[in-house]
Amino acid sequence: VDEVVNAIRGLGEKIEEPVIIQKVLRSLPLIFDAKVSAIEEMKDLDKLSMDELHGILTDYEMRTESNKPAKKEAAFKVSKKKEIKESKANDESNSEEDEKEALFIQKLKKGSRICKD
Structure with missing residues (x-):
């Protein structure tokens, strides 16, 4: 995500972080659907940073992976x-x-x- 955003910014286009976060949330697989809904309801997306979003999603992914049967x-x-x-x-x-x-x-x-x- 960072590489794409940096490439677009390098071309001179301004992309705000809330727009990037919304696009990332829309592009996540269905596994994250419940977490995306919770983030949209609980967090103000204008105040959420990419690092926070990355941490939240990584934590959720690790928890769901540990609950899967082998x-x-x-x-x-x-x-x-x-x-x-x-x-x-x-x-x-x-x-x-x-x-x-x-x-x-x-x-x-x-x-x-x-x-x-």
């Missing part, structure tokens, strides 16, 4: 089960290949005995 465990368990299933399938196909290879070697040995005689 989804990573479930995803990890599923991928691990899938990995186990894949390794079992590979083991089964490897054992079939091993059996075929052993049978081939036995036939080769029998064939080499016949040729020696």
